[in-house]
Amino acid sequence: MGENTLLDALNWFLLLEKGQVEFYHHLSQATDDAELCHGLQRFKKVEEEHVKVIAAKINILELDQSRIKKALGAVASAGLPVFGQIVGRVSNLAGMANMLKAGYLTEKLAIRDYRKLINAVDDAEIRDMLWSNLIDEESHCLWLYKKAKELKKQRLKT
Numbered sequence: 001m002g003e004n005t006l007l008d009a010l011n012w013f014l015l016l017e018k019g020q021v022e023f024y025h026h027l028s029q030a031t032d033d034a035e036l037c038h039g040l041q042r043f044k045k046v047e048e049e050h051v052k053v054i055a056a057k058i059n060i061l062e063l064d065q066s067r068i069k070k071a072l073g074a075v076a077s078a079g080l081p082v083f084g085q086i087v088g089r090v091s092n093l094a095g096m097a098n099m100l101k102a103g104y105l106t107e108k109l110a111i112r113d114y115r116k117l118i119n120a121v122d123d124a125e126i127r128d129m130l131w132s133n134l135i136d137e138e139s140h141c142l143w144l145y146k147k148a149k150e151l152k153k154q155r156l157k158t
C-alpha cells in the first residue's frame with residue numbers, strides 16, 4: 001500500500017473516530033439511566049484514545065496539514081461530525097434504542113473498514129494499532145446491541 005493511500009485511509013478513520021467521540025458524548029448526555037450514561041462515557045474515552053493513536057500515526061507519516069483540513073471539510077459536509085445535532089434529546093426509550101442501534105451500525109462499518117485496512121497495510125506497528133481499535137469496536141458493537149435490545153424489551157413492558 002502506498003503512503004498516500006495509507007494516509008488517506010488513516011484520515012478517514014481519524015474523522016470516523018472523531019464522529020464517534022461526538023456521538024457518544026451527546027448520547028451519554030441524553031439519558032438519565034446511570035449504566036447507559038457510564039457506558040457511553042467510557043466509549044467516548046476509548047474513542048478519544050483511538051483519535052489520539054491514529055493522529056499520532058498520521059503525524060509520524062508527516063501528513064501535510066492542508067490535506068487534513070481538506071479531508072475534514074469533506075467529511076463535515078458529508079455529515080459525520082454532526083452526530084450531536086442528530087442525537088438531540090432522545091429521552092424516550094424508543095428514541096434511545098434507535099440511537100443505540102445507529103451507534104451499533106456505525107461501529108459495524110468501522111469494523112468492516114478496519115478489517116479492510118488491516119488486510120491491505122504492510123506496516124506491522126500500524127496493523128497492531130488497527131487490531132487494537134478493531135477489538136474495542138467489536139466490544140462496543142456487542143454492548144450497544146445488548147442495550148438496544150434491553151430498551152426495546154422495557155418499552156414493550158411499559
Ligand SMILES: [Fe+2]
Nearest residue numbers: 017020047050
Ligand atoms: Fe473507535
Ligand SMILES: [Fe+2]
Nearest residue numbers: 107136137140
Ligand atoms: Fe467504538
